[in-house]
Amino acid sequence: MDDLLLLVHRMPYPPNKGDKIRSWHLLKHLAQRYRVHLATFVDDEDDWQHVPAVQAVCASSHFAALSPRGARLRSLGAVLRNRSLSFDYYRDAGMRRWVDSTMRQHGIGRIVVFSSPMAQYAEAWPQARRIVDFCDVDSDKWRQYAERKPWPASAVFGYEASRLLRYERHIAATCDAALFVSAPEAELFCRLAPDSAARTGWFSNGVDTAYFAPGRYDNPYAAGDKALVFCGAMDYWPNVDAVQWFASEVLPALRARDPQLRFVIVGARPAPEVQALAAQPGITVTGTVPDVRPYVAHAALSVAPLRVARGIQNKVLEAMAMAKAVLVTPQALEGIDAEAGRELLLAEDAQQWIAAALAALAGPPAVLDALGQAARARVEAAYSWDARLAPLDRMIETPAAHGGAAASALWTPA
Template identity: 70%
Template sequence: MEDLLLLIHRMPYPPNKGDKIRSYHLLKHLAQHYRVHLGTFVDDADDWQHVPTVQALCASAHFAPLNPTLARVRSLGALLANRSLSLDYYRDAGMRAWTERTMREHGVKRIVVFSSQMAQYADCWPQARRVVDFCDVDSDKWRQYAEQKSWPMNMLYRHEARQLLAYERKVARECDASLFVSQPEAELFRDLAPESAPKIGFFNNGVDTDYFSPARDYASPYAAGERAIVFTGAMDYWPNVDAVQWFAAEVFPQLRARFADARFYIVGARPSSAVQALAQLPGVVVTGTVPDVRPYIAHGAVAVAPLRIARGIQNKVLEAMAMATPVVVSPQALEGIEAIPGQDLVLAPDAAAFAAAVAALLEKSDGALGRSARAKVEQLYSWPSNLARIEARLECA
């Protein structure tokens, strides 16, 4: 096996943790074909327990602790220097030293970068074949944030959108391939970076359909007689926070007026204070961290993804589809997912449509919708077939 350097901004870990699924499966796939040297940051104390699992997949690994609060403060210096805050957030002398030592000691000829912020550690190795998995167009996410926020945060977000896009374009020009999480995401970046268009592609996320399977036996986490509407995701992530706030304020009251037994379950780690406050509303339940999200999805009457800001593919939608649970999504949450509205899931563009769609499913669950969704995931969202695209880019002459 040949050596490969893999740089990931947040430590990947086993696939029942939503926001790190893609990087974990990428690591597993590459470890089957290369001797992987992994450099990654650990920004959550709970992640340290997964180090042995991740390390077992690697020839060597460097786990750099990162304190999010200190990193945010440190990154503010980028404002004065007219740099991207995201790059300064992940700037670390120890990571750079480890990267340089690993490249020299092992004669590494291939580098995979996961998330543009980590490309700063590969920028001085042009002799290696460098493939970047941007996942999403992060700069456009910051642009969307700026449109939603008021001063002074909108000014900060506009700065980051501008500076990060300039860096993303630089990375795309200098590296051998730039990949994204979906075809729409890749097309967006081609529009933003036309000079690199021939080197821009994508590979879809996948779903472990054995793990997320409706055939498994799950004990219900809900009280008898409840009609559970479920949202899953990291609940300190602002697009998720915005989504559940909107649903709780604009949609759920309409459903509660019609269904006294309806409950809105917000399932996910690290709920922000704004999310915790929603638990004061009638019928809203905020679980915080749960050991396993699958029982909540499996026994939910409806899964909802009412995101108003989104980039890339929403794993929460694919996982609910894999579990054959009926899903109602906003247009933003559907972007990049090859599903047919009305056949595989329900598309709801506004609050009235969301309320009507969820109400219809609460009254009569649509088994055909769930079965079609499961079949679509099995057909299109296999990790091995999708990850083969990054290997092809690495081996291309």
């Protein structure tokens, strides 16, 4: 096997944690084909227990401790250098020394980067084949934050949007392929960085359908509760915004019709704004749970009321894989190949959400069951990880910059 360097911004484990699913399956896929040398950050104390599981997949590995609070303070120095806050957030001298030593020691000729700020560690090795999985157009996410937040947060987010886009464009112009999580994300980046369009493509997330499957799970809800469940990292601002909007604009009208309805917010590290929602009637905030599947399996409906979203929402695919009816916004549906009305439910504003939820919950159970079964069939047919990751193999061995591949050749089938 040849050697390959993999750079990941957050340790890619546990494998069913929303923001680590893609990176974990990427690591496993690459480890079947290469001797993988992994460099990653650990920003959650609970994740140190998982180091042996990740080391077992790798030829060598480096885990750098990252304090989110300290990193945020350090990133403010980027303003003095007119560069991206995200760049300095993940800037670490020890990480750079390990990468440079590993590259020299093993003569590594292939680098895969997961998340744009990690590309800084690959820049010193232009002779290597460098593939960057941006996942999302993060700069556009910061732009959306700036539009929704009051000053001075809007000014900070606007600064980061412009500086990160500049760095994203630089990375795409100097690497061999720039990959994203969906066709809309890739198309957006092509508009923002047209000079790199020939090197820009995408591969979608998959789903572990053996793990996320209908089955017998203990019911975590109180007797009589009809749960509307939302799953996600609850310190992530788009998720915070989503549950706040649902709690204020949708849930009261639903509970006025059916007081047994309960909005259950499942996810680690709930922000103070999320924790405060638990004081409202009909809302439960769980915090970290050992397994999200029982909460999805026994919910009346899975909801994804995201108003700001980039890329593909794993929470939607996972609920679909569990044959659960899912109600989503257009933003949460972006990049997912599913038919509204047959495989999931779609609503945009508050009134549409209220009407769609009430109709679904008041209808015959067989209707929601059929929706869930159709959703499961869609995921099984279209979202296996092996199929989704296959285009990456081609890019690693035949980089677009050297091979002249057109953007369309990088894109996975719908």
